[in-house]
Amino acid sequence: MSAADVILSVDQLTVRFDASPPLLKRLVTGAPRRTVHAVEAVDFEVARGSTFALVGESGCGKSTIARTIAGIQAATTGSVSFMGVNVAGFRTRRGALPYRRNLQMIFQDPYASLNPRWRVGRIVAEPILTHRLMARGPALDARIAELLETVGLSPKDAAKYPHQFSGGQRQRISIARALASNPAFVVCDEPTSALDVSVQAQILNLMRKLQRELGLTFLLISHNLAVVAHMADRLGVMYLGRLVEQGDAGQILERPLHPYTRALLDTVPDPHAPRRGRARLSGEVPSPLAPPSGCAFHPRCPLADARCAAERPQPIRVAAVSVACHAVEEGRIDAPTRRSINEKSGDAA
Amino acid sequence: MSALLEVRGLSVEIVARRRRLTAIADVSFEIAAGEILGVVGESGAGKSVTGTAVLGLLEPPARQAAGEIVFAGRRIDTLGAEAMRALRGKEIAAVFQDPLTSLDPLMTIGAQLAETMLTHLPITRSEAQARAERLLAEVGIPAPRERLSAYPHELSGGMRQRVVLALAFCCEPRLIIADEPTTALDVSIQAQILDLLRRMCRERGTAVMLVTHDMGVIAEVADRVAVMYAGRVVEIGPTRALIEAAGHPYTRGLMASIPSMRRRTAELMQIPGAMPRPDAPVAGCAFHPRCARAFDRCAVERPGSFQAGASRVACWLADPALAGAGA
Numbered sequence: 001m002s003a004a005d006v007i008l009s010v011d012q013l014t015v016r017f018d019a020s021p022p023l024l025k026r027l028v029t030g031a032p033r034r035t036v037h038a039v040e041a042v043d044f045e046v047a048r049g050s051t052f053a054l055v056g057e058s059g060c061g062k063s064t065i066a067r068t069i070a071g072i073q074a075a076t077t078g079s080v081s082f083m084g085v086n087v088a089g090f091r092t093r094r095g096a097l098p099y100r101r102n103l104q105m106i107f108q109d110p111y112a113s114l115n116p117r118w119r120v121g122r123i124v125a126e127p128i129l130t131h132r133l134m135a136r137g138p139a140l141d142a143r144i145a146e147l148l149e150t151v152g153l154s155p156k157d158a159a160k161y162p163h164q165f166s167g168g169q170r171q172r173i174s175i176a177r178a179l180a181s182n183p184a185f186v187v188c189d190e191p192t193s194a195l196d197v198s199v200q201a202q203i204l205n206l207m208r209k210l211q212r213e214l215g216l217t218f219l220l221i222s223h224n225l226a227v228v229a230h231m232a233d234r235l236g237v238m239y240l241g242r243l244v245e246q247g248d249a250g251q252i253l254e255r256p257l258h259p260y261t262r263a264l265l266d267t268v269p270d271p272h273a274p275r276r277g278r279a280r281l282s283g284e285v286p287s288p289l290a291p292p293s294g295c296a297f298h299p300r301c302p303l304a305d306a307r308c309a310a311e312r313p314q315p316i317r318v319a320a321v322s323v324a325c326h327a328v329e330e331g332r333i334d335a336p337t338r339r340s341i342n343e344k345s346g347d348a349a
Numbered sequence: 350m351s352a353l354l355e356v357r358g359l360s361v362e363i364v365a366r367r368r369r370l371t372a373i374a375d376v377s378f379e380i381a382a383g384e385i386l387g388v389v390g391e392s393g394a395g396k397s398v399t400g401t402a403v404l405g406l407l408e409p410p411a412r413q414a415a416g417e418i419v420f421a422g423r424r425i426d427t428l429g430a431e432a433m434r435a436l437r438g439k440e441i442a443a444v445f446q447d448p449l450t451s452l453d454p455l456m457t458i459g460a461q462l463a464e465t466m467l468t469h470l471p472i473t474r475s476e477a478q479a480r481a482e483r484l485l486a487e488v489g490i491p492a493p494r495e496r497l498s499a500y501p502h503e504l505s506g507g508m509r510q511r512v513v514l515a516l517a518f519c520c521e522p523r524l525i526i527a528d529e530p531t532t533a534l535d536v537s538i539q540a541q542i543l544d545l546l547r548r549m550c551r552e553r554g555t556a557v558m559l560v561t562h563d564m565g566v567i568a569e570v571a572d573r574v575a576v577m578y579a580g581r582v583v584e585i586g587p588t589r590a591l592i593e594a595a596g597h598p599y600t601r602g603l604m605a606s607i608p609s610m611r612r613r614t615a616e617l618m619q620i621p622g623a624m625p626r627p628d629a630p631v632a633g634c635a636f637h638p639r640c641a642r643a644f645d646r647c648a649v650e651r652p653g654s655f656q657a658g659a660s661r662v663a664c665w666l667a668d669p670a671l672a673g674a675g676a
Binding site: 057058166167168169196197198199200201202204205208223225226227229230253263264265267268269270271272273280281282284285 | 391392505507508535536537538539540541543544562563564565566567568569592602603604606607608609610614616617618619620621623624
């Protein structure tokens with residue numbers, strides 16, 4: 001990836017939250033300070049016009065990364081650079097405006113992310129007016145009608161309220177709003193998790209179509225690996241605040257290297273390939289208040305040894321993927337191709 | 350009749366101020382002893398209402414308008430509140446989506462298990478205590494004796510759902526109604542809970558009505574599947590047959606719209622539009638406005654249920670009388 005192609009670059013991003021008891025309680029009971037390690041030393045780059053997906057279970061830090069990139073959450077250390085500008089560097093709201101115009105967000109719950117008292121036209125017009133891209137008038141109305149048509153709604157819908165729409169239609173309204181300021185980059189945080197599968201397919205197809213037509217770049221956050229497999233060019237797998245494996249989505253899905261990625265791919269129920277021989281992840285994700293030493297995955301990992309418990313693995317490159325695992329580095333793990341993919345690839349349309 | 354649960358022509362309506370909305374209509378299915386029946390559908394399809402009706406937990410304004418529910422040869426939809434309460438928890442248990450709301454936050458795990466057993470079984474408190482500990486061990490809770498005195502908030506989501514399973518199984522029920530039991534959980538925990546549910550049912554011969562929106566979960570766990578759409582069962586049949594060769598166009602569309610990790614396609618099949626809402630019912634087949642293969646008859650006349658292979662399908666395309674006409 002040449003430097004010119006990179007629209008977003010995240011460098012050693014760390015976000016920690018202070019979850020300490022109140023000062024007085026600490027003084028009286030001697031309770032220690034507590035820190036949530038939400039995101040730890042995360043590095044990745046997103047190429048213009050591509051989709052980068054972050055997957056992982058709840059609490060692994062994917063939404064915190066999305067919020068940091070959107071400028072809603074401040075980084076503890078490390079930096080996020082968007083179109084060559086450091087996101088943390090804005091001192092005023094006004095200074096951040098050009099950045100915000102180019103970076104919009106689609107949220108998970110279309111029932112919570114739309115103001116119930118605003119008509120759809122006003123919701124979609126808000127980014128345009130905030131960024132002073134157009135003044136009120138017939139031209140703005142025409143632009144709103146165009147946006148609504150782009151996402152598969154009718155221009156007449158501008159006069160309606162959000163409650164008059166189904167979940168899928170509401171998510172279309174959120175997409176129209178996100179596109180209103182002509183952004184280059186859209187952060188999609190679980191955009192279809194609240195939707196039924198047949199509606200999910202409509203929204204995913206719409207997102208792909210818009211990406212093709214408008215050259216959008218997506219950062220897709222999802223816990224649904226099948227959605228990610230359908231959408232992503234590149235993929236980052238997160239576990240307890242760290243990226244354990246990242247790179248070409250096709251390679252990761254076909255030949256996952258990290259034991260966590262393998263287990264995650266095996267645990268997803270897939271009606272197209274049910275009851276296959278599956279490795280089960282035992283145990284639960286440890287608390288980010290006290291992440292395990294060494295590799296954070298070692299207490300659940302079937303391949304863990306003394307080194308894994310003591311020393312944190314550094315990312316190494318394997319073909320188009322970067323993976324942080326001692327077992328992979330030492331060759332203690334075979335790298336099987338996922339057979340089921342080849343079996344099924346014949347009937348891919 | 351070997352069926353443990355038989356639901357025949359069940360209709361539930363919701364009486365709103367001026368009109369009656371039909372939540373489910375003419376729902377019929379059977380569950381054999383020890384069988385796991387998956388009930389799948391999108392939100393609003395009526396799957397949870399069906400489960401609630403079987404449990405006898407319908408509350409106004411919802412009421413059963415027609416049909417009957419027969420459990421172990423006995424009609425239960427006409428039972429009084431007391432008789433139904435005695436049945437529920439003992440013979441028919443329930444597992445709901447959110448373990449935090451189905452557990453009492455002010456009672457210890459041990460007390461909740463003991464209370465349920467003492468209500469339904471002729472055992473002493475110390476027997477109940479010992480049995481509770483065994484159950485917790487069986488559902489995979491580490492240090493079960495210590496956990497008996499823990500409160501629900503002290504456990505993680507996965508552990509809580511294990512406790513809910515222990516509660517459901519504590520009186521050795523013959524049927525469990527599980528409504529989205531793993532929807533609130535992460536995939537790795539979901540797999541653990543589904544494995545556990547399936548294993549415990551197989552060991553004990555417990556039947557399950559598994560209500561879920563997730564075809565993947567159905568494919569993993571269920572023996573047979575009922576697909577619901579707009580308050581009706583549109584297709585019911587053995588899981589493998591239904592997934593591999595769905596008879597109803599809705600089931601087929603549903604399967605094709607699920608992205609797969611093993612099949613990357615340029616575009617997902619999508620079903621246009623959305624399911625009709627109960628306040629705006631559709632004449633004829635409820636799916637016909639979204640169906641690519643609909644013809645004149647679909648818009649006027651509601652299809653009956655026809656045998657198609659191992660499944661029963663409510664679609665005119667499956668009508669044997671039409672088979673020669675080529676659709």
